[in-house]
Amino acid sequence: MARSRSRDAAADGARLRESIPAGDERDHRRFAGGWLPLYRRRMRPQTVVFVEPPYVCWDRRMDRVREGEEDIPGIGTLVLAAVTRAAGHRVHVVDGKRSGTPLDEVARRVVALEPDHVGFSATTISIHNAARIAARLKARVPRAVTTVGGPHVSAVPAETITRFAGFDYGVVGEGECSYPELIARLAAGEDPRGVAGLVYREGDAVRANARAPYLDGDALDRLPEPAWDLVPDFPLRLQPNVFNYRASPVASVVTSRGCPFSCSFCDRSTSGRKGRFHGVDYVVRLCRRLADLGVRHILFYDDLFTVSRRRVVELCEHFLAEGFRFTWSCNSHPNLLDPPTLRLMRRAGCWQIAYGIESGSQRILDVVKHEVRLPRMLETLRETRAAGIRVKGLLMMAHPTEGEDSLRETVDFLRTAPLDLVQITKFTPYPGTPSYPTVRQHGTFAEDWERMNAMNWVFVPHGLTAEVLERWFRRAYRTFYTRPDVLWGLARTLAGEPRFLRPVARYVRVGIRGWLTVDPGGGTEAALAH
Numbered sequence: 001m002a003r004s005r006s007r008d009a010a011a012d013g014a015r016l017r018e019s020i021p022a023g024d025e026r027d028h029r030r031f032a033g034g035w036l037p038l039y040r041r042r043m044r045p046q047t048v049v050f051v052e053p054p055y056v057c058w059d060r061r062m063d064r065v066r067e068g069e070e071d072i073p074g075i076g077t078l079v080l081a082a083v084t085r086a087a088g089h090r091v092h093v094v095d096g097k098r099s100g101t102p103l104d105e106v107a108r109r110v111v112a113l114e115p116d117h118v119g120f121s122a123t124t125i126s127i128h129n130a131a132r133i134a135a136r137l138k139a140r141v142p143r144a145v146t147t148v149g150g151p152h153v154s155a156v157p158a159e160t161i162t163r164f165a166g167f168d169y170g171v172v173g174e175g176e177c178s179y180p181e182l183i184a185r186l187a188a189g190e191d192p193r194g195v196a197g198l199v200y201r202e203g204d205a206v207r208a209n210a211r212a213p214y215l216d217g218d219a220l221d222r223l224p225e226p227a228w229d230l231v232p233d234f235p236l237r238l239q240p241n242v243f244n245y246r247a248s249p250v251a252s253v254v255t256s257r258g259c260p261f262s263c264s265f266c267d268r269s270t271s272g273r274k275g276r277f278h279g280v281d282y283v284v285r286l287c288r289r290l291a292d293l294g295v296r297h298i299l300f301y302d303d304l305f306t307v308s309r310r311r312v313v314e315l316c317e318h319f320l321a322e323g324f325r326f327t328w329s330c331n332s333h334p335n336l337l338d339p340p341t342l343r344l345m346r347r348a349g350c351w352q353i354a355y356g357i358e359s360g361s362q363r364i365l366d367v368v369k370h371e372v373r374l375p376r377m378l379e380t381l382r383e384t385r386a387a388g389i390r391v392k393g394l395l396m397m398a399h400p401t402e403g404e405d406s407l408r409e410t411v412d413f414l415r416t417a418p419l420d421l422v423q424i425t426k427f428t429p430y431p432g433t434p435s436y437p438t439v440r441q442h443g444t445f446a447e448d449w450e451r452m453n454a455m456n457w458v459f460v461p462h463g464l465t466a467e468v469l470e471r472w473f474r475r476a477y478r479t480f481y482t483r484p485d486v487l488w489g490l491a492r493t494l495a496g497e498p499r500f501l502r503p504v505a506r507y508v509r510v511g512i513r514g515w516l517t518v519d520p521g522g523g524t525e526a527a528l529a530h
């Protein structure tokens with residue numbers, strides 16, 4: 001059954017690609033008429049290649065676990081690709097994230113496309129590889145203009161451009177206005193320095209313009225759909241980590257941007273502090289498109305999908321009215337949902353909610369400004385389960401001011417908390433987070449961007465050591481994943497979805513090996529649950 005649905009989906013994928021020009025031209029006109037006057041200017045179409053660099057997801061010695069990486073371009077890249085195509089350019093996407101793709105191979109694929117412009121999307125963990133590919137490209141196709149966007153350059157613009165000579169430009173914040181305008185100006189031989197959000201060199205200095213206004217309201221809904229047609233094998237390509245989806249094919253959708261909470265570990269340098277929402281019609285249109293392609297599970301990858309309860313209710317009512325059959329999962333803050341909303345979400349297909357738990361210590365929750373009391377958190381988790389939705393908990397260890405007292409509280413919390421799955425990561429002070437400027441007051445911070453994948457103890461709070469942290473980290477995983485109720489729940493999920501068996505067996509094998517061999521700086525356990 002699953003297999004024949006997959007075949008249908010593949011055929012639908014082909015149909016989607018064939019159908020794109022007509023549908024898209026309509027979108028282009030609407031979009032171009034919206035807020036990009038430069039589109040109407042006469043301009044030689046450019047060849048633009050978007051690149052997602054490979055990055056080290058887990059411990060770099062644990063190559064096998066890297067198979068768990070998500071190898072599909074992000075929604076940011078796909079929306080930018082669609083917008084750039086709408087501006088009349090020839091657009092390609094080169095996704096280097098596929099496990100262990102060598103940098104030379106990524107560069108070779110980009111060079112073969114004879115690009116005029118190459119746009120890199122990079123987080124902190126992938127910025128070095130983005131820069132390495134850019135440097136290789138500049139050596140082989142000097143005329144290609146290299147631009148980097150995404151969270152890392154948005155957080156530390158001048159430092160990024162100063163440090164990496166391979167990037168000609170950076171773009172801070174959302175790229176939908178800035179990037180097409182940069183391309184248009186350069187193609188027209190105009191001075192690009194007025195482009196909003198642009199980071200550029202001027203003599204020895206690096207300058208950064210004020211970012212473009214955040215997209216909101218109609219401007220968000222005028223965006224074309226993500227360029228899924230540029231993803232080979234879509235929607236069959238995305239194979240997220242096991243236990244994160246109910247059924248495949250699976251696809252991701254972003255329905256809002258930004259978050260008004262103030263968690264000190266969270267980088268909102270691209271999306272900002274205000275929740276901005278796609279209209280329900282826009283979301284339903286994307287979901288309908290995916291459903292027609294055979295997608296059976298949608299991952300809502302918003303910063304905080306449930307930031308507006310009213311809107312969640314509206315979305316669910318539309319999903320029910322449309323008769324959508326797919327299941328879906330989302331993330332939430334444990335201070336937002338109530339039983340009626342949860343029950344409605346369940347009826348509308350919600351299968352799993354990932355809650356930011358962060359810590360089992362109230363003191364730490366207050367320090368990191370997570371804005372929730374533990375009793376309320378536990379109540380939300382119980383209510384979610386009671387509504388029939390699986391509960392995933394996201395936690396971190398080594399927060400600023402963390403001590404063995406709070407680590408013990410977190411482990412105790414994990415003994416009984418109503419959770420089906422947990423993912424514990426190692427606190428990492430990313431550039432762009434409120435923690436970043438002050439974190440050194442609370443411990444030692446080895447700021448090596450290439451190790452900042454939340455799987456290394458790059459930050460060690462005063463009074464602790466990496467060895468002590470690692471011991472608590474392992475104890476936390478062991479405590480949770482040896483609970484009979486948790487094991488029973490996982491067994492039931494596996495029984496319902498036998499296709500999980502192979503990846504799970506692989507994770508367990510690699511996990512046991514890692515457990516026996518990995519030193520405190522590494523980390524394998526989180527891979528089991530990610």
Ligand code: B12
Pocket residue numbers: 055057070072073074075076077079080118119120121122123124125126147148149150151152155171173174175176179252254258265266267268270271301302303425430431432452453454455
């Ligand atoms: C979904 C998501 C994921 C998914 C990605 C799946 C996928 N392929 O889409 C998964 C779960 C796999 C994931 C993994 C990780 N993630 Co993540 N993720 C997100 C999340 C929640 C949403 C991203 C998104 O789709 N946003 C919506 C789109 C529209 O926005 P966007 O991607 O930012 O793109 C816009 C701009 O950045 C800009 N832009 C982007 N690329 C480019 C390129 C050019 C040329 C230009 C001009 C502009 C531009 O324009 C885009 C359109 O407006 C963000 C939170 C956030 N708000 O960014 C965290 C976030 C990006 N993730 C983060 C982290 C830390 C990670 C991991 C390291 C976690 C881990 N331990 O593994 C990995 C690393 C992944 C990587 N490739 O580097 C951090 C990054 C912080 C930092 N400074 O690096 C964020 C910001 C979370 C946070 N708030 O702290 N993530």
Ligand code: SF4
Pocket residue numbers: 259260261262263266267303304333356
């Ligand atoms: S961690 Fe989640 S709730 Fe906190 S600020 Fe970031 S997106 Fe918002």
